[in-house]
Amino acid sequence: MNDLFQTLSLSTSGMQAQATRLRHVSENIANADTPGFRRKTISFETALRGPVDGMVEVGKVRLDQSALVQVFDPDHPLADASGNYEGSNVDLIIEIADAREAQRSYEANLKVFDQARQMSQGLIDLLRR
Template sequence: MTDLIRTLGLSASGMTAQAQRLRHLSENIANADTPGYRRKTVSFDTVQRGEAAGQVEVGKVRLDRSDLTRIHDPGNPLADAQGNYEGSNVDLVIEIADAREAQRSYEANLKMFDQARQMTQSLLDLLRR
């Protein structure tokens, strides 16, 4: 029974991590046209302590340090003397691909959670007989 409960915890931690990842991806997509915005990235860490060992947690949120795009628009109030300003470093294709990956990973964890829940319910039904 503890293995089933541990599986529920593992799956739930994966869903929580992917939900946080999706939140940051959606922030990146929403700010793709914001001048000076740097893309946020998250990393996942494996918990090594106690009952939660093996679960996933989100590490620090980091800003992507790649170069910001230079946009030539002399009419923009942010433009310098040459008419350029810095855009964001968000690539929508990469963000959408990452969002799909996070969504699929979330769905896989959800299916695992549901399977463990069904197995737990079946076990409890057997024990009631």
Template structure:
């Protein structure tokens, strides 16, 4: 029965990691028009010293250090003497692609979780007979 619980724990770690990734993508999308906002990304790390090989967890959140877009709007309160202010470095197309990838990975982990649960249930039914 340990293999079933290991597979459930493995897929559960993937679900948690993809949920965290989706959370950061949604933050990026929500702040795409916020002046000075830098895109956040999260990396996945293998859980070291854990009981289940292959389990993942989220690592540190990284800020994208690429140049911020300079927006010309002399009436903006944050504009400098030349009328420019720093926008964000969030690209909506990239965020939408990241969100779709995270969603598909989440669905794959969910399907793996469901398959392991069904196999465990079927095994219990066979053992009861």
């Protein structure tokens, strides 16, 4: 029975990590047109401490250090003398792909959670007989 509860904990940590990832992807998409915005990225780490080994933890949020896009618009308030200003380094194609991957990973963890829940319920029903 303890293994089923550990499975529930593992899948829950995976869902929380993917939800955090999806939140950052959403922020990146929302700020794609914000001048000077740098894309946020996160990493996942395996927690080898605590009640269950192998739980997923979200690492630090990092800013993508790739070059910002130079946008030519002499009428923009942030434009320099040459008419350029720094845009964001968010690529919508990458963000949409990351969002889809996070969604699929969340769904996979949800299915594992549901299977473990059904198995524990089945075990409880068997023990009642």
